[in-house]
Amino acid sequence: YQRRVRGGIDSHIAAKFSPVERAIFASLGSDRSVQLFDTRTSSAVRKCVMPMRGNALAWNPMEAFNFCVANEDYNLYTFDMRKLSEASAVHKGHVQAVLALDYSPTGRELVTGGYDRTIRIFPSTGVRSRTVYHTSRMHRVFAVQFSGDAQYVLSGSDDSNVRIWKSEASAPLRVVTGREKRAIEYRKALRKRFSHMPEVAKIERAQRLPKLIFKVTKQRKIQNDAAKRKDANVAAHSRLETAEELKSKKTTVKKKAVISEFD
Numbered sequence: 001y002q003r004r005v006r007g008g009i010d011s012h013i014a015a016k017f018s019p020v021e022r023a024i025f026a027s028l029g030s031d032r033s034v035q036l037f038d039t040r041t042s043s044a045v046r047k048c049v050m051p052m053r054g055n056a057l058a059w060n061p062m063e064a065f066n067f068c069v070a071n072e073d074y075n076l077y078t079f080d081m082r083k084l085s086e087a088s089a090v091h092k093g094h095v096q097a098v099l100a101l102d103y104s105p106t107g108r109e110l111v112t113g114g115y116d117r118t119i120r121i122f123p124s125t126g127v128r129s130r131t132v133y134h135t136s137r138m139h140r141v142f143a144v145q146f147s148g149d150a151q152y153v154l155s156g157s158d159d160s161n162v163r164i165w166k167s168e169a170s171a172p173l174r175v176v177t178g179r180e181k182r183a184i185e186y187r188k189a190l191r192k193r194f195s196h197m198p199e200v201a202k203i204e205r206a207q208r209l210p211k212l213i214f215k216v217t218k219q220r221k222i223q224n225d226a227a228k229r230k231d232a233n234v235a236a237h238s239r240l241e242t243a244e245e246l247k248s249k250k251t252t253v254k255k256k257a258v259i260s261e262f263d
Contacts, residue, residue: 020064028054048084048261062107070098077257087257091122093129095216104150111153113141
């Protein structure tokens with residue numbers, strides 16, 4: 001090796017170079033840390049500690065400063081390397097640990113694979129997944145990747161199989177004529193135009209999920225609602241000073257993603 005960099009005492013789980021900043025790479029440690037290194041120095045440039053361990057990371061190919069971390073707490077966190085004190089975006093949907101992720105060549109979407117045996121495609125700035133893939137025979141997903149043209153997604157799972165999925169479930173595989181292409185674009189424009197309507201939004205959000213995942217998702221929603229209700233009751237029945245302190249201490253999910261940050 002040409003250079004040795006030091007950062008922490010625990011083992012490193014994953015490391016990837018930035019596709020734009022060639023001298024910068026990020027790594028995940030078994031001590032729940034996310035570290036940024038510069039090959040021109042011998043130690044970590046920046047470091048933050050998360051509540052739970054990260055399993056995989058990927059850099060956005062079109063936005064040089066952004067990278068995403070797949071975490072054990074069922075979520076994915078997008079960070080700006082210039083500000084690791086909080087996540088710039090949180091992606092939710094998995095009901096077990098997220099094990100793999102990859103960005104599309106355009107940087108607008110990312111695909112994830114999890115311990116819950118599902119593959120999800122998220123908008124790079126969105127909270128919820130737009131597509132969920134699963135089969136009754138597919139086991140835990142350990143590897144996912146977009147194709148070079150972003151039309152397909154490859155997945156490797158614990159059942160010794162590699163599967164190929166369409167990134168757009170309704171996209172035709174055959175050659176599309178000009179008339180059909182215009183019709184598809186027109187339907188997409190209609191969905192986007194009327195996406196604010198409750199009936200259209202409900203259809204857009206509708207996803208067929210396995211019974212177990214649906215049940216766990218429902219239980220987690222009940223737990224989150226109970227926690228929010230508890231905080232609201234404590235703030236409503238506390239002294240004014242205490243209520244103001246609680247309001248000041250209230251943190252968002254993006255801020256909870258990081259316990260501490262070190263320069």
